[in-house]
Amino acid sequence: MTRPQGPAVVVREATPADVDAVVGILVDVAGEGRWIGTEAPVDVERRRRRMAEDVAADDAIVLVAEAGGEPVGQLGLRLAPYGVADLGMAVAAGWRGRGVGTALLAEAVERARKAGAHKLALQVWPHNAAALALYERFGFRREGYLTRHYRRRSGELWDAIVMGLPLD
Numbered sequence: 336m337t338r339p340q341g342p343a344v345v346v347r348e349a350t351p352a353d354v355d356a357v358v359g360i361l362v363d364v365a366g367e368g369r370w371i372g373t374e375a376p377v378d379v380e381r382r383r384r385r386m387a388e389d390v391a392a393d394d395a396i397v398l399v400a401e402a403g404g405e406p407v408g409q410l411g412l413r414l415a416p417y418g419v420a421d422l423g424m425a426v427a428a429g430w431r432g433r434g435v436g437t438a439l440l441a442e443a444v445e446r447a448r449k450a451g452a453h454k455l456a457l458q459v460w461p462h463n464a465a466a467l468a469l470y471e472r473f474g475f476r477r478e479g480y481l482t483r484h485y486r487r488r489s490g491e492l493w494d495a496i497v498m499g500l501p502l503d
């Protein structure tokens with residue numbers, strides 16, 4: 336498929352200077368209300384503190400995707416002591432469908448493997464077709480289904496698909 340032209344995307348590890356921008360992306364995507372577990376209103380100060388801890392931590396990896404010098408996507412990995420890297424990611428709405436998610440995920444697979452993880456794991460809403468397509472293209476398998484599991488602020492109970500990608 337031909338992708339729209341635009342500035343090249345660079346994926347790198349986040350630094351403390353990226354914390355506000357990375358949290359900003361999460362706040363915006365949370366505001367869309369449909370894609371990630373985090374819901375609006377986000378406690379931004381708390382989120383920034385936690386993100387700064389993750390950026391500095393040995394058991395977490397935060398990646399940022401930049402286009403034209405602007406952060407347009409982020410991916411977080413949390414490395415559990417039993418060898419599983421839990422993944423969450425988000426691309427700014429105006430940048431989706433241009434390969435940013437692919438670039439982030441490819442880097443995350445490499446980083447997780449280098450960190451010694453034997454598996455990547457994540458959860459995704461069943462209606463998130465773009466995320467499911469991306470994960471399945473990387474070889475993630477559907478390992479489980481959580482029924483009426485997550486209480487949303489609206490009061491609704493949402494299902495989630497559990498996915499995994501072996502790295503060993």
Ligand SMILES: CC(C)(COP(=O)(O)OP(=O)(O)OC[C@H]1O[C@@H](n2cnc3c(N)ncnc32)[C@H](O)[C@@H]1OP(=O)(O)O)[C@@H](O)C(=O)NCCC(=O)NCCS
Pocket residue numbers: 336364370371424425426427430431432433434435436437438457458459460463464465466468469472
């Ligand atoms: C999911 C997400 C990270 C993907 O990032 P992205 O930059 O759009 O991903 P890419 O452009 O690299 O690739 C997306 C793939 O999904 C496909 N896709 C996009 N929208 C789709 C849709 N509605 N239905 C099916 N496939 C779709 C694209 O065709 C593409 O696959 P292709 O390259 O084989 O054509 C991004 O959509 C996003 O941030 N969404 C909001 C937050 C979110 O859902 N996070 C994940 C929570 S589990």
